Every structure is written in structure tokens, then in C-alpha cells.
Amino acid sequence: MARVLALDYGTKRIGVAVTDELQIIAFGLTTVTTETIFTFLKDYFEKEKVETVIIGEPKQMDGTPSQSAEAILKFSTKFQKEFPLIPLVKIDERFTSKMAFQTMIDSGLKKKQRQNKGLIDEISAVILLQDYLKYKS
Numbered sequence: 001m002a003r004v005l006a007l008d009y010g011t012k013r014i015g016v017a018v019t020d021e022l023q024i025i026a027f028g029l030t031t032v033t034t035e036t037i038f039t040f041l042k043d044y045f046e047k048e049k050v051e052t053v054i055i056g057e058p059k060q061m062d063g064t065p066s067q068s069a070e071a072i073l074k075f076s077t078k079f080q081k082e083f084p085l086i087p088l089v090k091i092d093e094r095f096t097s098k099m100a101f102q103t104m105i106d107s108g109l110k111k112k113q114r115q116n117k118g119l120i121d122e123i124s125a126v127i128l129l130q131d132y133l134k135y136k137s
Helices: 036-049 069-082 098-107 118-137
Strands: 003-008 015-020 027-033 052-056 086-090
Touching: 003 036, 003 118, 015 036, 015 118, 027 036, 027 118, 036 069, 052 118, 069 086, 086 118
Parallel strands: 003 052, 052 086
Antiparallel strands: 003 015, 015 027
């Protein structure tokens, strides 16, 4: 089987998570600056077989698109041009950053470590991926 990759998109950086080849476990891979994401993805796709990419779809509490939805749409359009054979699936990302921060607290990370926004983005991508795997099964 191939892996599933998840992206927690942000204007400055993108958290990246991936599954194992059996698509059982989701784990954080890295955080990449937004301007280098396509180079990172190209390199990663050359090394690993990825069947699907998940991206968080930002929504307001009432379900309407958030202000960053336009940036996600631009990214999605470029992604589909660059990698037409890899499906890009959007899933609701409401509360993932809050859940990621709470996960950091629950795991005992010190306050200084919890201020690492890149780590929050990476954990958010893991949460997106876990939600996708749960939904898929």
C-alpha cells in the first residue's frame, strides 16, 4: 500500500504528517515553510509512494469558509496542476490547533516547548490524518 500525507496549511509554514505504508498509524513528519512546500512534496513523492494527500479546510463555527479559505483554494489548484495523479482531499480542520496545543500540555511539554508553532502545525497535521483514517475505516 501507499502512504497518506496530511498538510496543515498556513501562510508561513505547513505541518506535515504521514501514515505508515499500511495506513494504520499517523505520525508527524516535519514542518515546512509555505514557500518551499512544493519542492518538499516533489522530493518526498519521488522517494515514497503516496496515494492521497489530505489538507485541512478552514471553516468558521457556522460552517462557512474562513478567511484563509482563499489561500487554501490557490494552494489546492497549484497542487492539482503539479501532481495531477495524487488526489487532494479537504477535511474540516476546526479545532485542530487547539487540540494540538492540548496534546502538547497533556504530554508534559514545558511552556517554552509549547510555544513552538511549527510543532503545533505538525501535531495538527497528525490530528487531521487520524480523523481521516478514522473516517475511512
